[in-house]
Amino acid sequence: MLFLSLLRATLHNATEQTRTAAAHGLINNNLTVTITTVQHDCIRGTVQRCTGRKYRTSIHSSVDTPDISVTCQCAEAVRHGKVCMHAVALALYAYALTATP
């Protein structure tokens, strides 16, 4: 799966509310993203809230299926298996870094 497909799938699999929360968090500097790995099939980084709490987050493509898998240390991802706002923030940030004008 290509890098942009990975980002698109992450946004697609998140709820509207999660996408909005992530975008607002980035715009208002309530979320700070640090990218540690960007590959065609994997993005990893940490997302820090303005409270100081940090979450390690990653987005991977699967070799066997068209699905993506998202991991994060927050309750939304761990307990509920959802694409959380940290993963969406990571995807948006990675896209902004790599987008060509």
Ligand SMILES: [Zn+2]
């Ligand atoms: Zn999370």
